[in-house]
Amino acid sequence: MLSSRISGFHKKSVQDRLEIIAEKTDLTKDEIKILKKYGSLDEKTADTMIENVISTFDIPLGIATNFTINDEEFFIPMATEESSVVAAASNAAKIARDCGGFYVNSLGPKMIAQIQLVNVKSPSQVKFKILNEKEYLLKKANDQDPILKKFGGGAEDLEVRVLETPLGYMVVTHLIVDTRDAMGANSVNTMAEVLAPEIEKITGGRVYLRILSNLADKRLVRAYTRIAPSAIGGEEVIEGILNAYTFASCDPYRAATHNKGIMNGISAVAIATGNDFRALEAGAHAYASTYGQYTSLTRWEKDTEGYLVGFLELPIAVGIIGGATAVHPVAKIALKILGAETGPKLAEVIGAVGLAQNLAAVRALATEGIQKGHMSLHAKNIAVMAGASETEVDEVADKMVEGNQVNMEKAKQILEEIRR
Template sequence: MTSRVPGFYKLSPEQRLEMIAGHLGLTENEKKLISGKHRFTAEDADRMVENVIGCLPVPLGVAVNFRVDGEDLFIPMATEEPSVIAAASHAAKFTYDTNGFSTSYSGSIMRGQIQVTNLKNPYAAMAKVYENKEDILELCNKMDQTLVSFGGGAKDLDVQVIQGSSEKMVVIHLLIDTKDAMGANAVNTMAEAATPMVEKITGGNVVLRILSNLADKRLVRARATFHNPFQGDETKMATFLSACELAVADPYRAATHNKGIMNGISAVVLATGNDTRAIEAGAHAYASVSGRYQALTQWEREGDSLSGTIEIPLAVGLIGGATQSHPVAKLSAKILRAKTAEQLAGIIASVGLAQNFAALKALAGDGIQKGHMKLHARNMASMAGAKTNQIDDVVRIASEQGKYGFDDIKEIIQSLNEEE
């Protein structure tokens, strides 16, 4: 199977689905689920969240040209924003002949925090927690024997004394290997179960006992070489690298730089039924761990090519929650052919790196808006009242004129209506 599909964007949705289905062996029922012919109903939604009144469908597209750790992949991405999927596909094309993306994974350790207050001697309390570490871990592991049987479970403690505004408190970090699950439920259950023992050991009062979304022991790194993206244009190369420097040095630029990365990452996270809010929170917190908010990527020049790297916490899984209860999320994982959380995380990080490259390349050239507005024109045509059979003509004429303003689109529609 090759993910290099020239002209994929020119195919109809039905043709794209048939191509993907043929490569991956999707059943007729699976194709109907993805295409929306078997609707995700309010009754389905009511089993997932509260107070349901309906559903909000989000477009599901596929990025092409990706090769991750030697394997060609089609990447399902759920997003409402035009240009995101096209940008990722465009970027990945520059890496395909340089072996694509290579990834590494620090492991699947999550932190569960237990906050202990009202301590007379907080440093002595910290020492007592360490003295009773094995008992605490044993108690935690009794809460999830299934996870332990797969090699996961509570593995260690990290205990800190933190100065608050009114007192010094002890904060215990349970270090829990959640394996192929995101792990929030397992971590929270263990943290709550350990609370009575912790209070007895320390003589204090436990306040919070919950996981941290700063998953700094669940780091993913992705690397790729983007081959000769500027065809020897030194001005564009210098502009690209200068923009990267600013994102490292200036938090105002870094916020937008990282938002672009998350355009890609969140789209794959959502498509696979993982927790977009947890991933976003962890990523932005990690961007600040140095004490100053900065870029999640680094870029270096290699002759006429660019070497990019990303390091980011990604607490994603293939077990539990919407990853299993949402039928299309399950199908997205099948399309990705991800068998483990490690594989899934590596793919997601690669998409984030590709998305960042695409944004920086656009900034180094004609700017973001030219390409974005061209792809946004279909939305604008619909907003401006174009009939279904007019939309392609509106986009074509707008592209020929190079005008994508709302008033420009309305004028084109009016002209088409007068011709009918």
């Protein structure tokens, strides 16, 4: 009987781990050979990044073109397995560049660390006591990372919130930290750990959680674009886009898919540059629920001249130093291609990509439908899965799309006809 209990698995070499898993799960020699292939992320580096490594997993890295952001030109590295994401971003950027491209600004790289205090009898008094020691607590936090302070960052402010919960009052201290060019998770978590016993001494309460929040609403990015009717396909297309957006703004079922499309682009750039795309996803979806109902992260309007105006606002906590960005060789190259010299600039570029991705999606929905472009690319994957050779893939894919039948059975039928 198979058992997943393996004593000391984490202490074994990558090779030994792979052999154990291969034996227990009946991997073939060809499958083992595939897992032994390492690309730019070599075995040694991979083994230092996470636990229990047996191999690496490749994702296609593409370049979105046509981007003009704040009057600068950018090539955008995007790592994704989903068909049409890179093409959609590039096409939307081409439409937008004819009218000036994207304009983006951000609040700066400020993260929030939360310190949860319980066993509180007089929350207002406790809040006052914590704020009364603000300067002392900020100094204590900054003593943990003098280098960050030296480069203009560090703990800048304290906010205290009182929560009434089923377990009684909780007083939550927010430590606001400027993390400069880093995402900053390690720095803010370390500071929160240090302040926890200090807050207990000041208040007489008990601290439990002390950790960053991924709802980084001190780190908002706002992206904007304005597009002429002639560039987008006319008045009817604009009306369709406005209807698509309004649907998402009013209905959480639609908003979930609407925002997922935005994150297709944002997460792809985050992965390519070694940033935590899961944190970005969590923060974005939480921000979409800020006012009590989950809604669209973008807003589309028509101005007095009939132009389509798009606006995106969400928290984007990314960095260009530390974490996987510092050790993954492809992430380093992607940052070089991108040319974002600071963390805030990278965040602004990612915001523009999110807005472009949404523009592409709502435009497709308002015209030929989302499937046409998506399925034309997906058809190539189906053709390969059906056994098409490199010279046969395009023909098989084209015939499936023409017949509006993109599936394995049709691919095999077409492939048989071609070979006959």
